[in-house]
Amino acid sequence: MRGRAGRPYSIKTILSVVIASVSILFTVLVSTILYTQFSATIRSNATLSTREIVRQINANLNYYTSDILSIATYARDLAKQTDTLSRSQIEERLNTIVASRPDIVCLLLFDVDGTLLLSTMDVPMRPTDEIISQQWFERALGKEGNFYFTGPHVQQLSKSSYPWVITYSQQITYRSETGELDRALLLIDMNFWAVSELIQTARLGKSGYVYFIDNDGKIVYHPYQQLINSNLFNEDLESVQEHIFGTFHTTFEGRERLVIVDTVNNARWRIVGVAYIDELMAGLQKYTLIMMVVILILIAITIVVSRSLAAYISRPIRELERLMNSVEKGDFSSPPTVAGSQEVAALSETFAVMVRRIRALMDDIVTSQEAKRKFELDALQAKINPHFLYNTLDSVVWMAEQGDNEGVIRMVTSLAKLFRISISKGRDIITIAEELEHVRNYLIIQQMRYQNKFEFTIETEEGTENLATIKLIVQPIVENAIYHGIKYLQEMGTIAIRVYRRKPGAVVIEVRDNGVGMSEETLTKLLDFGSEHPKRMGFGVRNVHQRIQLYWGSDYGLEISSERDVGTLVRLIIPEQPSTAPLKGVTV
Amino acid sequence: MRRTTPILLALLLLLTGCTPKQVVDNPRIAVITMMQGGEFWGALKNGARSARSATSAVLEFFGPINESDYEGQIACVQSAIDQGFDAIILSPSHYTRLKDVVTKAQAKGIKVVLADTALMGQAADFLITADYREIGAAMATYAFTLFGEDEAINALIIGSLPNTTTMTNLVESLSAALKTRPKSRIVSSTFSLTDEAIAYDITSTALDGDPTINVVFALEEYTAGGVAPAIEDHPGVRFIALGNTRYEIQLLEESTIDALVVVNAFNLGYRSVLAAVDLLEGKKPAQQPVDWALVTKESMFSEEHQRLLFQSIQ
Numbered sequence: 085m086r087g088r089a090g091r092p093y094s095i096k097t098i099l100s101v102v103i104a105s106v107s108i109l110f111t112v113l114v115s116t117i118l119y120t121q122f123s124a125t126i127r128s129n130a131t132l133s134t135r136e137i138v139r140q141i142n143a144n145l146n147y148y149t150s151d152i153l154s155i156a157t158y159a160r161d162l163a164k165q166t167d168t169l170s171r172s173q174i175e176e177r178l179n180t181i182v183a184s185r186p187d188i189v190c191l192l193l194f195d196v197d198g199t200l201l202l203s204t205m206d207v208p209m210r211p212t213d214e215i216i217s218q219q220w221f222e223r224a225l226g227k228e229g230n231f232y233f234t235g236p237h238v239q240q241l242s243k244s245s246y247p248w249v250i251t252y253s254q255q256i257t258y259r260s261e262t263g264e265l266d267r268a269l270l271l272i273d274m275n276f277w278a279v280s281e282l283i284q285t286a287r288l289g290k291s292g293y294v295y296f297i298d299n300d301g302k303i304v305y306h307p308y309q310q311l312i313n314s315n316l317f318n319e320d321l322e323s324v325q326e327h328i329f330g331t332f333h334t335t336f337e338g339r340e341r342l343v344i345v346d347t348v349n350n351a352r353w354r355i356v357g358v359a360y361i362d363e364l365m366a367g368l369q370k371y372t373l374i375m376m377v378v379i380l381i382l383i384a385i386t387i388v389v390s391r392s393l394a395a396y397i398s399r400p401i402r403e404l405e406r407l408m409n410s411v412e413k414g415d416f417s418s419p420p421t422v423a424g425s426q427e428v429a430a431l432s433e434t435f436a437v438m439v440r441r442i443r444a445l446m447d448d449i450v451t452s453q454e455a456k457r458k459f460e461l462d463a464l465q466a467k468i469n470p471h472f473l474y475n476t477l478d479s480v481v482w483m484a485e486q487g488d489n490e491g492v493i494r495m496v497t498s499l500a501k502l503f504r505i506s507i508s509k510g511r512d513i514i515t516i517a518e519e520l521e522h523v524r525n526y527l528i529i530q531q532m533r534y535q536n537k538f539e540f541t542i543e544t545e546e547g548t549e550n551l552a553t554i555k556l557i558v559q560p561i562v563e564n565a566i567y568h569g570i571k572y573l574q575e576m577g578t579i580a581i582r583v584y585r586r587k588p589g590a591v592v593i594e595v596r597d598n599g600v601g602m603s604e605e606t607l608t609k610l611l612d613f614g615s616e617h618p619k620r621m622g623f624g625v626r627n628v629h630q631r632i633q634l635y636w637g638s639d640y641g642l643e644i645s646s647e648r649d650v651g652t653l654v655r656l657i658i659p660e661q662p663s664t665a666p667l668k669g670v671t672v
Numbered sequence: 673m674r675r676t677t678p679i680l681l682a683l684l685l686l687l688t689g690c691t692p693k694q695v696v697d698n699p700r701i702a703v704i705t706m707m708q709g710g711e712f713w714g715a716l717k718n719g720a721r722s723a724r725s726a727t728s729a730v731l732e733f734f735g736p737i738n739e740s741d742y743e744g745q746i747a748c749v750q751s752a753i754d755q756g757f758d759a760i761i762l763s764p765s766h767y768t769r770l771k772d773v774v775t776k777a778q779a780k781g782i783k784v785v786l787a788d789t790a791l792m793g794q795a796a797d798f799l800i801t802a803d804y805r806e807i808g809a810a811m812a813t814y815a816f817t818l819f820g821e822d823e824a825i826n827a828l829i830i831g832s833l834p835n836t837t838t839m840t841n842l843v844e845s846l847s848a849a850l851k852t853r854p855k856s857r858i859v860s861s862t863f864s865l866t867d868e869a870i871a872y873d874i875t876s877t878a879l880d881g882d883p884t885i886n887v888v889f890a891l892e893e894y895t896a897g898g899v900a901p902a903i904e905d906h907p908g909v910r911f912i913a914l915g916n917t918r919y920e921i922q923l924l925e926e927s928t929i930d931a932l933v934v935v936n937a938f939n940l941g942y943r944s945v946l947a948a949v950d951l952l953e954g955k956k957p958a959q960q961p962v963d964w965a966l967v968t969k970e971s972m973f974s975e976e977h978q979r980l981l982f983q984s985i986q
Contacts, residue, residue: 238982240973243925246918246982291726311722313979314939314963 095401099394100387107386115379123368130364131342134288135331138344138357141286141294148282149233149350152252152272155181155191156231159256159270163193163202166259171202179204187278189239189249192271193258196225201258201268207242214240220253224269228255233351235296235304236276248276280305289363296353301325304353324356333361400424404432416443472526472563479533495532498525508555512635516583516591517549523558523581530566538570538577545584551591552661554635560624561595561642561654569599569652589660590640598651607646625654632658698730699759699952701945702752704745705735706765706789706833707866711893711917712937713763715983716787719941720761727949732757739866739894740833742766749773752782759783759948761941766835767792783951787944788937790837798947802935802962804838808845810966811912814931815887816853818910825853826884829861830874830899832892839863842891842914859885864895871898879906886910893917900928916967916981924969932972934980935964 093101158181162174169177178191182204193202198212198221215221218240223232231254239249251273258268283294284307295306301321303309311317320336324345331344342364344357403422416439422432476499483491505522508514520542527540562579570577582594602610610625629642636659646652703720705713717733724731734752736744742765750773752760760782764770771794774784778797786796819825827850831839843861850856859882864871871890879885879902886909890896893915900923903909913920916934923929940962947957967977 237975238973238978243922246921248982309979310719310938310983311942313976314936314942316939316942 094398096394096398099397100390103390103393104387107390108383111379111382111386115375119372119375122371123365126365126368130359131331134292134342134357134359134364135344137286137288138294138346138355141283141357142346142348142355144282145279145355146349148279149348152274153231153350155188156252156254156270156272159191159193159272160254163256163258163268163270164265166261167263171261175202175204178202187275189247189273189275190241190271192241194221194269194271195258196267196269205242207244209241210243220251220271221269224253224255226255228257228267230254231350233353235298236279239273241273247273249273250276250279280307283307288357288359290360290366291363292357292359294355294357295319296348296355297321297324299352324354329354397425400428400432404428404435408435411439416446475533476529479529483532491532495529498528501525502529506556512554513552514555515549516544516551516553516593519553519555519558519593520544520581520583522556523562526559527562527579534566534571537573538566538579540579540581542581543583548583548585548591553591553593553658554631557628557632557656557658558593558595560628561656564624565595565597565599565652565654569597569601572600573598585660586657591658591660593656593658595654595656596651601648601650601652602646603648607644611644628656632656698728699949700730700732700757701759701761701948702748702755702757703731703733703761703941703944704748704752704763705733706745706763707739707741708735708737710739711915712935715937716763716941716944719938719943720945721941722938723942723945727945729945729949731945739765742769742835746770746773749777753777753780757782758952759785761785761787761944761948763788764791764836765789765833767837767840768835783948785944785948785951787940788838792837797951798957800940800943800947800962801838802940802964804841805845807933807935807964808842809849811889811931811933812846812849812852814966815850815889815910815912818887818930823855824884825850825856825887826859826882827856827887827889828859828875828878828885829889830871830891830895831861831863832866832895834863839891846889864892864898866892866894868894868898871895872902875899875902879903879909887912890914893920896920896923896929903928916983921972921981924967924972927969930968932967932981933964934967934977936962936980938983939963
């Protein structure tokens with residue numbers, strides 16, 4: 085994973101993004117499942133309860149119409165009892181029923197010509213032609229046994245009142261006063277408000293309603309009939325006609341409706357319950373809102389927690405990274421120990437072991453390097469002795485043969501002093517005075533060997549005698565001056581040794597001879613301390629230079645200048661170091 | 673934490689954005705009719721009440737005792753202004769005298785819907801009415817069917833209030849339509865001030881003064897109530913009226929009245945409230961004239977006319 089600038093994202097960012105994403109995904113997933121389930125349950129419950137309300141209204145209506153049927157049966161029985169009961173007695177019994185039932189407007193019996201036979205009304209009737217032409221009359225006539233319920237209509241029996249009624253009508257058999265059985269039409273008018281109250285008390289949701297249609301799909305009763313009449317309300321009769329019976333969903337005028345259609349017993353009607361889905365699901369909208377708020381709060385908490393958790397997990401890793409950076413810069417002082425999770429602690433411990441191991445290896449390297457240098461120094465010093473010893477002893481033998489006892493004594497004494505300083509009890513560092521004493525003895529021996537072919541001087545600046553130096557660095561230079569410079573001179577050679585301080589903090593041991601000098605080419609080769617030299621010339625010089633540099637670094641070493649037939653000047657530059665104790669028995 | 677803060681702020685904003693909008697208060701609407709009683713105004717108020725449940729509006733009804741009391745109606749409008757109603761539904765009983773108080777209401781930001789009658793030369797926020805010119809013409813046309821082509825028509829026209837646009841339109845259109853028939857004559861065109869007694873007197877006097885009068889037009893229910901007894905002794909006089917009171921229906925059944933024009937006052941009241949609510953919500957109400965029907969004895973129990981004619985008796 086990389087950021088906009090191509091840099092990899094931090095572990096904290098990756099962790100927080102991953103934790104937050106997974107948590108949010110989980111929250112949304114769970115919420116969606118819950119919402120779907122809840123929505124389905126609410127919808128199912130709403131459908132069930134709406135269906136139950138419609139069923140209840142229908143049951144109430146059935147109960148009501150059954151009641152009317154019972155009254156009709158009673159009236160039918162009475163109509164046959166004219167042989168035992170007078171007309172006024174029958175009407176009195178019917179009046180008792182009407183008086184006890186405020187919902188019943190009137191109960192009448194007409195003959196098939198529309199003439200009134202029995203009546204609970206005291207008002208004059210309309211003419212018979214107006215009676216027989218009415219729907220309730222026409223539909224029931226000729227169909228004995230069948231009964232009919234009309235839709236709400238204005239009663240048209242008398243000219244004095246116009247109540248809205250629902251009419252029950254049935255053709256029955258009537259026993260006339262003469263005892264003959266004849267066809268008659270029974271009419272029971274029910275107050276429309278009684279039926280409409282039965283329906284309007286039930287509400288389906290906030291604005292749902294129930295209405296009735298007849299077999300032809302025509303509205304028998306609708307609570308919004310006046311609005312329908314005024315074209316202020318439309319009813320979706322088409323979909324009801326298509327479904328006939330059952331429960332279905334439909335969208336009408338932009339609103340989803342739950343429609344329940346059922347058959348009304350006794351009347352040839354169907355009851356239609358209409359509920360609006362948005363109202364039924366109003367609870368779901370509230371739940372959705374609450375859920376949205378909860379989800380947003382959860383997401384906010386998730387983001388905060390994931391960032392904190394990521395910071396907690398990544399902190400030890402970042403600490404470890406910081407320690408690694410300091411080790412990378414060379415700080416091995418404190419082994420990294422970081423507290424954190426099991427893995428980070430293990431990583432930290434492994435890293436600590438690694439750092440300790442590196443430090444031990446580095447110490448080993450320093451030790452072995454020092455040992456190697458010592459070994460090399462020892463090897464270089466060892467190269468001087470056999471060659472010189474052979475020549476000196478040869479001279480001693482020669483002097484002994486000549487009987488020069490004094491010379492033998494002098495040479496052997498000098499040789500003894502020389503070796504004493506050479507050995508130096510195994511020390512590498514001696515004082516400048518000791519080094520000069522070593523050279524002095526060497527020069528004495530060589531003077532005797534070369535029979536005063538040269539003379540020498542040794543001068544030291546005040547206070548430099550007791551400064552420290554590695555041993556046996558001046559003698560190879562002096563040896564070189566004798567063998568390659570003085571040896572070829574016809575006249576008396578001179579070797580001048582001088583010790584002085586050079587600012588800052590350096591000491592110069594200068595060896596000047598007046599020998600044959602060197603050609604420029606030879607000098608260049610000699611100064612190139614890394615190259616191989618012919619005929620061992622310069623071997624001792626290079627040896628000294630390497631030793632000084634091995635011991636004190638590249639700031640120190642030899643400076644050589646030479647001129648043919650003039651002489652050579654060699655300067656050994658060493659650091660001004662604190663003096664060390666002189667060897668016992670050595671005097672300068 | 674620095675990067676977390678903006679995320680949290682964004683979520684907070686989202687949360688506040690998700691909170692439900694404040695529900696608009698139920699608008700208070702004053703319904704000011706020409707008078708407190710009357711079948712017509714009763715049906716109008718019923719329609720308004722039906723619209724109340726559909727709109728959640730809060731309605732209060734005002735009106736003077738007498739239809740001709742426009743001063744009383746001005747006081748009602750002023751009272752509605754003082755009470756801080758959101759809208760006023762008004763049927764002005766004077767087409768000029770009510771102008772000032774309506775202007776005053778509108779200046780206060782109150783929406784004014786005129787129902788049935790309008791104001792002269794002044795546009796209210798909305799007007800809902802039936803096409804009274806069409807009604808006037810239809811009444812005349814029906815009257816023509818009552819007489820043979822050679823018979824003369826001598827008409828007495830009695831309106832209710834002289835200074836309302838409804839009556840002006842009705843009388844003008846009726847008169848104009850009658851004049852289109854060669855043997856038609858308007859004997860008198862006058863107003864009862866919605867008073868049965870005045871209507872009776874006008875009719876009696878007119879019939880006594882001019883026995884040739886053979887058709888009376890009563891353009892309002894109270895007026896019709898006054899005309900009916902006055903024509904009892906004049907069997908040849910045809911009678912066409914506006915309204916659907918029980919008395920008028922009985923007169924129709926008895927053939928005293930030949931035809932009744934019924935304006936759907938329920939519709940008028942219902943749609944006035946809807947229009948007022950629409951205006952308050954910044955919407956434009958639908959323009960549609962209120963329906964009406966000319967009902968005769970033959971058609972009075974037809975399913976269509978039954979519901980219109982007997983709506984107040986339900």
